[in-house]
Amino acid sequence: MLTGSKKRIKARRHKKVNRSLPTTVVLGLLLFLIGAFMALPLLYAVISAFKPMEEFFLFPPRFFVQNPTTDNFVQMVQIMSSMWVPFERYLFNTVIMSAGSTIVYVIIAVLAAYPLAKHNFPGKKLINNTIVTALMFTASVTSIARYVILALLHMIDTYWALFLPSLSTTLGVFLCIQNLNSFPNEIIESGKLDGAGEYRILMRLVVPNIKPVVATMVIFQFQGVWNQTGGALIYNESLKPIATALSQITSAGIARAGAGSAASLILLIPPILVFVISQSNVIETMVNSGIKD
Amino acid sequence: MTLKGQKRKRPGFMTLERKSRWFGYVFLAPWILGLVAFFIVPFFKSVGYSFQEITIGKTGLITEWVGLTNYKYMLYEEANFVRQITEEIKGLFTSAPIILVFSLLISLLLNQRFKGRILARSLFFIPVVVASSLVINVIQSDVFTNNSMSGDEAAIFQVGIVADIMENMQINSSVVNFLTTAVSQIFDLTWKSGVQILLFLSALQRIPVTYYEVASVEGANAWEAFWKITFPVLAPNCILVTVYTIIDTFTSSSNTVMKSIITRFNDMKYGYASASAAVYFLVILAVLGVIMLVFGRKVDYSS
Numbered sequence: 001m002l003t004g005s006k007k008r009i010k011a012r013r014h015k016k017v018n019r020s021l022p023t024t025v026v027l028g029l030l031l032f033l034i035g036a037f038m039a040l041p042l043l044y045a046v047i048s049a050f051k052p053m054e055e056f057f058l059f060p061p062r063f064f065v066q067n068p069t070t071d072n073f074v075q076m077v078q079i080m081s082s083m084w085v086p087f088e089r090y091l092f093n094t095v096i097m098s099a100g101s102t103i104v105y106v107i108i109a110v111l112a113a114y115p116l117a118k119h120n121f122p123g124k125k126l127i128n129n130t131i132v133t134a135l136m137f138t139a140s141v142t143s144i145a146r147y148v149i150l151a152l153l154h155m156i157d158t159y160w161a162l163f164l165p166s167l168s169t170t171l172g173v174f175l176c177i178q179n180l181n182s183f184p185n186e187i188i189e190s191g192k193l194d195g196a197g198e199y200r201i202l203m204r205l206v207v208p209n210i211k212p213v214v215a216t217m218v219i220f221q222f223q224g225v226w227n228q229t230g231g232a233l234i235y236n237e238s239l240k241p242i243a244t245a246l247s248q249i250t251s252a253g254i255a256r257a258g259a260g261s262a263a264s265l266i267l268l269i270p271p272i273l274v275f276v277i278s279q280s281n282v283i284e285t286m287v288n289s290g291i292k293d
Numbered sequence: 294m295t296l297k298g299q300k301r302k303r304p305g306f307m308t309l310e311r312k313s314r315w316f317g318y319v320f321l322a323p324w325i326l327g328l329v330a331f332f333i334v335p336f337f338k339s340v341g342y343s344f345q346e347i348t349i350g351k352t353g354l355i356t357e358w359v360g361l362t363n364y365k366y367m368l369y370e371e372a373n374f375v376r377q378i379t380e381e382i383k384g385l386f387t388s389a390p391i392i393l394v395f396s397l398l399i400s401l402l403l404n405q406r407f408k409g410r411i412l413a414r415s416l417f418f419i420p421v422v423v424a425s426s427l428v429i430n431v432i433q434s435d436v437f438t439n440n441s442m443s444g445d446e447a448a449i450f451q452v453g454i455v456a457d458i459m460e461n462m463q464i465n466s467s468v469v470n471f472l473t474t475a476v477s478q479i480f481d482l483t484w485k486s487g488v489q490i491l492l493f494l495s496a497l498q499r500i501p502v503t504y505y506e507v508a509s510v511e512g513a514n515a516w517e518a519f520w521k522i523t524f525p526v527l528a529p530n531c532i533l534v535t536v537y538t539i540i541d542t543f544t545s546s547s548n549t550v551m552k553s554i555i556t557r558f559n560d561m562k563y564g565y566a567s568a569s570a571a572v573y574f575l576v577i578l579a580v581l582g583v584i585m586l587v588f589g590r591k592v593d594y595s596s
Binding site: 038039042045112114127153173175275 | 321415417494536558581
């Protein structure tokens with residue numbers, strides 16, 4: 001019974017707008033071609049990881065690898081095992097940091113974006129303007145003032161030094177507000193009429209309907225934190241994130257180009273995985289369904 | 294319906310308003326705390342730094358008030374800065390429309406139902422992942438050491454494949470040059486569109502399928518359906534995407550102005566770097582303001 005109705009819905013969705021077969025083929029081909037372009041950077045990263053040392057120095061440089069080898073990975077493992085801090089430790093630091101920051105940030109950002117989009121209170125406009133300002137101001141320049149503040153809070157050389165500033169990112173909040181602006185007020189109103197509190201309205205009515213943007217926020221935040229290096233904020237080697245380990249490998253010079261490519265290929269996998277997982281959780285939401293204007 | 298609503302609201306008007314305000318502040322509090330500590334305070338501090346000469350001493354920062362010296366030096370003596378900014382603005386006016394149209398088209402395609410849709414979507418986001426990761430440094434340093442290329446990631450391919458193929462076809466070298474720069478720019482722009490595609494997609498995903506069904510029942514073709522259904526929903530998002538594109542272009546680390554600001558910062562000319570950042574910020578603000586004035590009004594947000 002249930003599967004039957006699901007099937008029907010699926011079938012119904014399939015025939016969206018009448019489209020002829022040739023159009024579909026042309027569109028598909030176009031998508032495939034552009035998609036192939038888009039895959040080139042990744043392809044290059046993969047190819048570089050399997051390039052033997054001598055092929056890095058070919059002139060003119062070649063895109064494709066002639067004699068693929070796994071030496072780079074072997075060398076990478078060797079370098080990492082000879083490091084003073086075990087590789088797992090770096091990995092652990094980064095995973096904890098990125099996962100923690102992403103989860104906490106998305107919650108905080110949705111909480112903040114909801115009133116900024118749907119409520120009226122003094123100071124709302126000021127905050128909205130500050131968000132856009134923050135997007136435009138270069139983070140690298142505020143870093144010295146940021147350092148001073150972290151030092152005052154006694155957070156230099158702790159996880160907090162990377163974790164807390166990452167929570168103040170404005171991009172996610174900005175996106176969420178923009179998305180919520182077009183969220184129908186009728187749904188919120190109906191929730192209020194049914195006696196739901198603000199928190200319940202947000203969690204039960206708003207969040208399930210803005211999954212696409214939440215997924216986008218997850219991707220951005222994870223991305224950003226995953227690639228963070230400790231910088232000057234963390235000097236205890238065993239607390240540094242994995243990006244630092246990678247830059248150490250590559251900074252050792254040209255002889256490490258292969259190992260560096262191998263390591264960076266591995267580091268690419270988690271953000272891509274997060275993207276795929278969060279995108280596949282986005283079901284087509286029907287925000288406006290059940291609303292009559 | 295409206296009468297009922299008014300009747301309900303009137304007696305408790307103040308409390309409802311107050312309640313809504315209170316909830317607003319509570320929900321905002323955690324994020325605002327972070328924003329104040331890690332953006333607002335640093336922002337004003339660095340504006341203050343721009344009027345100072347800053348050196349690092351044994352006990353911490355040593356600051357000396359120098360007034361407008363940093364700004365004067367930047368605008369009158371360092372000839373490059375103003376030129377770099379104008380060039381970036383010029384570049385934006387060609388690249389932003391291309392990015393906008395390209396990402397719109399791609400997101401429309403990616404919003405169709407087909408097998409491997411998630412895979413296709415990931416494919417278009419991959420350049421973003423790659424470009425913001427450390428891999429790009431590795432790839433670039435690899436290219437740098439091999440030959441003196443410009444900093445574009447696309448340069449790899451300019452040499453790598455495209456030129457190879459065309460030289461094999463024995464095409465005139467000036468034509469090859471022209472085509473390869475064009476191609477590398479296209480690469481560059483398509484790779485910069487990943488986020489924009491995602492933004493459009495998340496808007497498209499919210500258009501109910503029923504709208505299109507109604508349209509097709511009424512006999513609308515795909516073209517009409519696009520202009521009557523998709524486009525009105527996307528219009529506000531076009532502004533969002535434009536704003537994002539502008540900010541992203543201006544603040545990406547491959548931007549020449551950003552590069553010179555970061556160089557100044559790394560050279561420990563903190564005061565001077567802060568002054569350049571402040572000026573640059575005002576420029577971005579002005580560009581955004583103009584864009585909003587021109588396009589912002591035309592979009593109907595009420596739908």
